[in-house]
Amino acid sequence: MSLDHENNGALHEKLIEEVLSQYPDKAAKRRKKHLSVATHRDEIGEAGKVLSECDVKSNIKSIPGVMTIRGCAYAGSKGVVWGPVKDMVHISHGPVGCGQYSWSQRRNYYTGMTGIDTFVTMQFTSDFQEKDIVFGGDKKLEQVIDEVEELFPLNKGITVQSECPIGLIGDDIEAVSRKKAKEHDKTIVPVRCEGFRGVSQSLGHHIANDAIRDWVFDKKEVEFEPSPYDVNVIGDYNIGGDAWASRILLEEVGLRVVGNWSGDATLAEIERAPKAKLNLIHCYRSMNYICRHMEEKYGIAWMEYNFFGPSQIEASLRKIAKHFGPEIEDKTEAVIAKYRPLVDAVIAKYRPRLEGKTVMLYVGGLRPRHVITAYEDLGMEIVGTGYEFGHNDDYQRTGHYVKKGTLIYDDVTGYELEKFIEGIRPDLVGSGIKEKYPVQKMGIPFRQMHSWDYSGPYHGYDGFAIFARDMDLAINNPVWDLYDAPWKKKAVPLAAMAAE
């Protein structure tokens, strides 16, 4: 099959119909808006037609009881945006669970001496007890901050990541933060990311972005010698080292990465961000807010880019270089040329093993669209994709990536995803830990596309080689052929029946 393939839209329409028929009416009506089949670019804009290639309702409340895969605002703030800032102590403020379950789980790599000047893979909590709920937790928070200062004096600042009860019992964490910041002469950031706010992780990202604006920017004199090539990398959480595999390229083309948000970041990198010349944004969903703010207030332009797979890396590098002019553009071409043999060798090795293999994705942030071309660089085809917590502007951006007939599912439920996968029987599914084992039980290869399944990096040229290797080892492992006991008759998959 060529890359101009069309997906089996008819099958996908039928699958949507089938899953919806299983819901109670009220839920079916609500879920219907989240599921669709991508139309062709040319068909868009016709009277009464959809607005984008994959138009679904998004960023609205999940339905109770259907097994949404989404997380919460706390996960968006502590887990995603703030947690990776390495020289700050992030207090999970409230009961013990939230901090415990998110402890060391996002693989935000960093350098430093953990527990001494660096604190990412630690779980700091105020461990609320009943009395804290009844009498309020502000006094306790004050004491927690004092104890952090005493035991971890090299921290550069503290954030207070609110868990559900904080907003419900009326605590004033802002007042505590102000008071303690003055007392200890430290940056202390209260974040109102209680898990019940909003409909997913997404509002937590936004709240965390706002907290940077309100509690970090313009609070200190920042001494910094600027250069014309200063950029911030925004929305790269350095999962498995992604940001490092990106930084090495940006430095090679002659740029100076003065801040990386927020993987391997220090508070200093965040404070100086407004002095950069350009914001390069990878995960648009989680950090576009602060980029828009920096554009408005400090006049810093921002640009989206994509460092998954050679096609997008090249296009992105050229786009970035264009912003800086001929000198950087020349260096960029040299860098692209330098890595070409690696890319060619990786594709020569892996493409024949992966050509024509079909993939279903269900991830968060940017990946449901950003990784599509990386798969296509290896000859693979995306047959379905969707976002846990995307907004309308994410789906608009996705239209450019997907082929006609691609199944689109927003805030997919456990039931839907299982039925879609069963019906389509793709060669690979890329999603999260909760989805991994059900899919593998079905005999379908799987890669976690949040944590890179404990591998990575996947960004940049170095990362692409790893990505290709990992997709190959997932799909071409001999275990998938051992599922059926030889004395048992094999069942015919649904997709094969539909094709007949």
Added chain:
Amino acid sequence: MPQSAEKVLDHAPLFREPEYRQMLAAKKLNFECPHPDQVVADQREFTKTWEYREKNLAREALVVNPAKACQPLGAVFAAAGFERTMSFVHGSQGCVAYYRSHLSRHFKEPASAVSSSMTEDAAVFGGLKNMVDGLANTYTLYDPKMIAVSTTCMAEVIGDDLHGFIENAKNEGSVPRDFDVPFAHTPAFVGSHIDGYDGMMEGVLEHFWDGKERTEAAGTINIIPGFDGFCVGNNREVRHLLNLMGVSYTFIQDASDQFDTPSDGEFRMYDGGTKIEDVKAALNAEATLSLQHYNTRHTLNYCAEVGQATASFHYPLGVQATDEFLMKVSAISGKEIPEAIRLERGRLIDAMADSQSWLHGKKYAIYGDPDFVYAITRFIMETGGEPIHCLATNGTAAWEAEMKELLASSPFGEDAQVWAGKDLWAMRSLLFTEPVDLLIGNSYGKYLERDTGTPLIRLTFPIFDRHHHHRFPLMGYQGGLRVLTTILDKIFDKLDRETIEPGVTDYSYDLTR
């Protein structure tokens, strides 16, 4: 350029290549505004001192690296041990994503649970509507036999009344009137995951037993295992022993199949678990035995209230703990402990005798849930080892007293200290100031291993970074063999690592040990 298609380097080797090391050093120097190296080194040394330890142990409010989770995790685990049961957690939805991930990362298995997805409006108006819609959706989509409802702290803080809500939902037809919806209030700000387990177990039993006539079936026994990341191996081992004895028993809550489904092309959302009919019939048992006392305090009280004899154990592992468990079962059931079990016991003793010289006098730090710490401490002393630090973040004063009594019962317990309510950052100070040979705990202990150099043995939930350990038992005599072998492997591997330098330690690198 370090990367190549022939030999693809992922993160572990890639970032140790010179290109990346130089880049990261330059990043630090130019952009991170770090503390001077000497300041960092000094602080690091300071954290190893008694002075730091005193400050560390004096903490009253801040908790760092605790070894406990919150109540609903225990409730979700408990529900997974019943036939076709879906956990329904009432409150914010992010919590459920966390419980599912946490369980999946340990078991390497699917973990299903749903949320009532309460948001800001529900915080104001209460979550009744979420319960009504949610139960209907769960019932229709996931075809459960039972829905077990627990709560996140959000629902608890706003005071949602589960009993009333479930009644309302039934009245509105969300699920049939006679459909089983047991529930437990599981506030995260009280106790820990083991209390959530207790709450859900009590909720399930009350649901099926309240108001029912009990006709005692003499000699029959209920077994409640408690929250156990090794349930897959352990429950099967306990069954093996009870089957050998020919006891009539019911496991109430058994997640061993749910968290160990085969890969054969079919995803089983539900597998195994205690049958609803069996839970009902278990009311008539003569006795209910809990394998983990601190997981079942309320549940066992309830069992006693309905007229059952009760007894509890501390994770029966090792020789004497298994002896006691079997003798209790024998006393209640009237069944003899058969020769086959005596032989199993003898094999464990044999192994301990064979290896005693390597174990005698070894010093240990042990942490985990209260019953587990008790069990391991006891077994370590049976091997001639010396527990030095016994820590349970969710340990109570009663646990501390029981531990001290246990330690006082053996000369090997003389130097031990019990740390109830302390966390793993406290353990770090303990290991620096009063070092031990081996640390027994879970995956979180790897940071202690890195900081203090104490070899870590992973024997309790959660184990994220090693695979399949939970498929093998720790309980019973055969479980004891497994624990023994694991400890010995760690000791021998360490000794080999320390004597492996060619031309330097060609001695001591012995072929036979």
